[in-house]
Amino acid sequence: MTGRIRACRFGVIMLKLFWWTSLLATIGFIVSAVLWLPHDWPVWLGVLLAVIGIEFAIFWIGIVIVYLTSVQLGLKIRVIGILCGWIPIANLVALRLIIRTVDNEVRFESAKEVLNRSRAPRRICATRYPILLVHGVFFRDTAVLDYWGRIPGELQRNGATVYYGEHQSAASVPDAARELTERIRRIVETTGCGKVNIIAHSKGGLDMRYAIARCGAAPMVASLTTINTPHRGCGFADYLLTKIPTSVQNRVAATYNAAAARLGDAHPDFMAAVHDLTQSGCARLNARIGDWREMDKTTAPGVTPIEPDPADPFSGIVCQSFGSKLRRATTGKFPLNFTYPLVKWFDGPNDGLVSRPSFPWGERFIWLEPNGTRGISHADMIDLNRENIPGFDVREFYVQIVAELKRRGL
Incomplete structure (x- = not known):
């Protein structure tokens, strides 16, 4: 168990202790008031x-520890705790939350730690070729500015490079x-790895398809997910x-491009x-590109065999x-809570930005639709909010993708 989780556990034990001892003390003082007052x-x-x-x-002690160490409390619950802390009854409800x-x-984290320890010797994510994570639009994905949340760490704990x-x-x-x-070429030349397995989110998938088909990246790519x-x-973007x-549009673009340039983008182009x-x-x-791996929009999950084509860059x-x-x-964080209805109106079932008909590509397409009322948003798929979602463990989702690549010899 990590130090953070140990601290979280201690903090929640203290809050539980406070809850029950306060309840018992209140009952005890009511009873003792009848027996002792007014003479004692x-x-x-x-x-x-x-x-x-x-x-x-x-x-x-308990509240400070959990506020400092918990990831899942998030800003919303922390604010609820602060605002309700001084209101009788409401403070008890907030404390229970x-x-x-x-x-x-x-x-959850303790069970995940046990799982990772049990399979550590197998290094299930130690693929033949390293993993290259490719971000989507309006973000960066360096090790410092981590677009991918807890995912890279989980992959590395299971053997991935x-x-x-x-x-x-x-x-x-x-x-x-x-x-x-050029980035892939530098990795291949520097490490001698030969190829990379690419996992690309959002626009990153389009970027990589173009890189493979038109920019000469194909010989250096083992897989593209x-x-x-x-x-x-x-469709709603066209609208x-x-x-x-x-x-x-021009004012927004100029503002973004100026900010991105200050953060390190050499030639940011918002509108493009x-x-x-x-x-x-x-x-x-x-x-x-030549849509070599186009799938029918109604394709069910599974593998569609594709005969090799010498002219096919893929x-x-x-x-x-x-x-x-x-x-x-309501279950999508800002701004997806605003864009979801627009995308649904124009394009149907979606993740807050992209609709189902736009997702399928390649030899296999898998549609993720967990039970419950929440679902999985565009941001949830990269662990942007570091949230443990009931019915969908995003870190394990990526571990299994990479483990399957290893099983296929990649």
Whole structure:
């Protein structure tokens, strides 16, 4: 068990102790007040003050520890705890929410630690070729600015060697593809690994398809797994670009490009990236790429055999795709809670940004739709919020993807 989880467990034990001892003390003081007051009031008052002091210490030790160490509390529950802490009854409800949330976190992380220790000797993610994680638009994915949340660490704990795309946050697909091709070439030449297994999220999947088909990356790629990639674009993006005045688009683009340049992007291009994510933009890209691994939009999960084609730049590369469904807007974090209804109106079931018909590509497509009312958003698929989602362990999801690549000799 990690130090953080041990601290979380201690903190939640202290809060549980506070909860039950406060309840028993309250009952005890009510009963003792009938027996001792008014003739023994000094003793009663002294005991009351001593108990209040002890309970005060227990509570604050517990609450400070869980606030400092818990990941799953998040900002929302922390704010609820602070706001409700001074309101009778509401503070008890908030405390129960905090205890339940942290207790579940401790149980989940402890079980995950046990699982990883039990399979550590097998190094199930130690693939023949290293893993290259390729980010989507408007983010970076370096080891410092971690786009992928807890996923890289989980892969490495299970034997994987992980690299990052480290390309610009916003650029056209062709520009990003050229940048990624050079990144792959540097990795291959520096390490002598020969090839890489690529896992690409969102626009990163389009960038990598273009890199393989048009930029010469194909000989250096063993597999390409796309995660929630809009292979056929986002219909609502086409709509927005026709409704938002050009002057507003230009102001937004200029503001973003200036900020991205200060953060390290050499040639940020907000509008080029956005246009390449529209349905019309993806249609143009697919025409240039040659949609060698196009799947029928109704393809069920499973493997579709594809005969090797000498003219196919993807020949010999394992290609697969995944997509997920967000069930309702309220379970998507900002801004997906706003975009989900728009995408649903224009494109149907979606992850908050990309619809189901746009996801399938490659030899295999898997649609993720867990039980319950929450679903899995575009951001959940990269652990952006570090949230333990009931019914979907995002870290284990990636571990199993990479473990399967290892089983296939990649």
